[in-house]
Amino acid sequence: MNIDGKAVLITGGSRGIGRAAAQAFLEAGARVAINGRTQDSVARAIEAMGGGSRLVAAPGDVATAAGCEAAVAAALAAHGGLDVLVNSAGVFERRPIAESDEAFWDSMMDINVKGTYFCSRAALPALEESGAGSIVNLASIAGLEGYAGVTAYCASKGAIVNLTRAMAIELAPAVRVNCVCPGVIDTDMARLGFSEDGTPRADLDDQAEFHPMKRVGTAEEVAKAILYLASPDAGFITGAALPIDGGVTAGGH
């Protein structure tokens, strides 16, 4: 992948898909800043990933515009510019409409949608200056289809799909904007989100069945697609919503 030396910021990069993406970008020769809500969570992730001069911290709570700006400022301070932004920070919770309150809705929208929007806005001048700026957002199959019990999450991910398209139009040709739409991916989010008792599940076997490929996906599989979409190899792709879902949204169910 033609990404050597590029400067990358990954929100939610301390865990799960974001962390797998950070690893993939590092292996491809990029310089990576990882964001997480707190300084501590990011420092722990950097240590676990083995550190090194190409991996730096960019903490900040993406639920606020100020947190987004802090994360982008830290990445810029370390790398002196920015070529790629991956908006992977997100939350998932199953909750029926009748049991949802305003705080639940606001938190889902603030982290998933507002975070994506304001991190992109903060990164925009640097991405425009890059000459090959690229944003990859984390949507979901829940942004392409409706699922019972996760209405607020579906609304937030549907917003990310269309925000991606609108941003792609507004920012072309300077900055490409795409999103990936994963099915169930084996991360802490899925193991906790599909838990019935609040403790992480030992496996996601029952989630495998509704994917035509009869398994859940891995964070590394999503990371490879993110890396491709961010790279100049995908130079004619913008405004796309790429399912990485083992066939779920192809139909047949």
Ligand SMILES: NC(=O)c1ccc[n+]([C@@H]2O[C@H](COP(=O)([O-])OP(=O)(O)OC[C@H]3O[C@@H](n4cnc5c(N)ncnc54)[C@H](O)[C@@H]3O)[C@@H](O)[C@H]2O)c1
């Ligand atoms: N795992 C799945 O099955 C799946 C499927 C489709 C889409 N996604 C999406 O992919 C993205 C990554 O999911 P994941 O499975 O890696 O989840 P995860 O819970 O393992 O990781 C999410 C990361 O986001 C960070 N984060 C959460 N709130 C934040 C905030 N306010 N500020 C900064 N960072 C914050 C967390 O600290 C964590 O590092 C999310 O947007 C998620 O909605 C995941």
